Amino acid sequence: MEKRNTDVLVLGGGAAGVNASIAAARHGLEVVLIESQGCLGGSRTAAGVDTFYGFYTPGENQKRIVGGIPWEIAQKLSIEHSSFERPNTYGAGTGITYDVEKLKITYENMVLEAGVKLLFHTYACQVNVEDHHIMSVVIANKSGLTEISAKFYIDTTGDGDIAARSGAPFDKADSEDLQSLTTIFFMANVDVEKAKSIPHQKMADLMKEANRSGTYKLPREDGSWHRTPNKGVIQCNMVRVSGVDATDPFALTLAEVEGRKQAQEYARFLKEYISGFEQSFLIATSQHIGVRETRRILGEYILTEEDVVRGAKFEDAIACCSAPVEDHHSGSGTRWAYVKGDGIYHIPYKSLVPQNIENLIVAGRCLSATHGAQASARNSAQCMAMGQAAGVAASLCAEENSSFRTLNVKRLQRRLLEQQAII
Known part of the structure; x- marks a missing residue:
């Protein structure tokens, strides 16, 4: 088996992993980033x-x-005229909608310009641990198996795969209580202005009507669509595949099959029921089904829904969040709970530090949080901010010769603020 060494091994090239890799590499560390797909961005692409x-x-x-x-x-996308801001349907705040293909390129350029060594189509299949330290991770790709030893490891897999395989404790709801999965789909040749004249509630009522007719099977009588930077092309978030533990590969495979079937059904509904979609057609489904929740690590602090709703502030804050709890449960609707007070809460550093493992930090939706809190903190901007914090933390641990657990958090906060992060 081939053996390699690096300073930092980042596992997972989604929103959190990209930012973690860039942050660590910009501090002069040798960084290897592995990603299972053929592009960076994860859920975002x-x-x-x-x-x-x-x-x-x-x-x-x-x-x-x-x-x-x-x-x-976000600014790079704006400068290239590849994004625009739009209000959110459910009161979660303004979103930045972008061209997915442009984001793939933007991520790749920034990662490679920072000096990160990038590997696509690669999985971590084994984690070797000694005395509460990860000693190496075995990865698998077209070359076979390669053992990579690093000083520090950043788990941005979304599912907390590395933390779980290292023996770090985690929590995971029963499959029926996990947030549902969604296959995003895109439609073209839509008369967007005409379609926008149909209120959201009217669309939901028409979904109920379609289900009652017996000719449709629409599990979620809700959902949304929005315009994209490309004329006549819209993105749809309607599919709901419930009761799936996405860490079970057999269940996940069947979910992919079901998600694509539902996408076809919702596309048919839009074309037949919603004004402006008469001449539309389905052009793409997502490369893989979107997963909202699987493992949540048990860290030095567990962020709770009560923390979110009351707008809790923490001394070891590394990111801010205002997103409401958005719980896509197994029913036909979605549960919402909004942040009170000044409308902002903090994500604490201790929620990124797993129990039991000294040279591992996590970032993204697998942070240490309850089911309800994770349903808020999993938003993309927060995952990106957590990623930057994790990458900077790795650089400071290298400077101080410390573990993630013993890191001087005040120094981390100062370094983040110097880089225009907001805490």
Whole structure:
């Protein structure tokens, strides 16, 4: 088996992993980033979620609460006329909708320009641990198996795969209580202005009517669609595949099959029931189904829904969030709970530090949080901010010769603020 060494191994090239890799590499560390798909971005690209949420607070007097590398990425898309801002249907705040293909290129350029060594089509299949430290990770790709030893490991897999395989404790709801999965789909040749004349509630009522007719099977009598930067092309978030543990490969495979079937059904509904869709057609489904929740690590602190709703502030804050709890449960609707007080809460550093493992940090939706809190903190801007914090933390641990658990958090906060992050 081939053996390699690096300073930092980042596992998972989604929103969190990209930012973690860039942050660590910009501090002069040798970074290897592995990704299972053939592109960077995860949910933001491969799963078709073409909008960054979480950059702004909701309401009329919106305030930007995420900066740093995430905002740098958003600005690059804006400068290239590949994105636009739009209000959110459910009061979660202004979103930044972008061209998915442009984001793939933007991520790749920034990662490679930072000096990151990038590997696509690669999985981590084994984690070797000694004395509460990860010693190496075995990866699998077209070359076979390769063992990579690093000083620090960043788990941005979304599912907390590396944390789980290292023996770090985690929580995971029963499959029926996990948030549902969604296959995003895109339609073209839509008369967007005409379609916008149909209110959201009217569309939901028509879904109920279609189900009652017996000729449709629409599990979610809700959902949304929005325009994209490309004329006549819209993105749809309607599919609901419930009761699936996405860490079970057999269940996940069947979910992919079901998701595509539902996408066809919802596309047929839009074409037959909604004005403006008469001449439309389905052009794409997401590269893989979107997963909202699987494992949540048990860290030094577990963020709770109560923390979210009351707008909790923490001394070890590394990111801000205003996103409401958005719980896509197994029913036909979605549960919402909004942040009170000043409308902002903090994500604490301790929620990124797993118990039991010293040289591992996580970022993204597998953070240490309850089911309800994760349903808020999983928004893209927050995952990106967590990623930057994890990458900077790795660089400081290298400087201090410390573990993630013993890191001087005040120094981390100062370094983040110097990089225009908002805490």
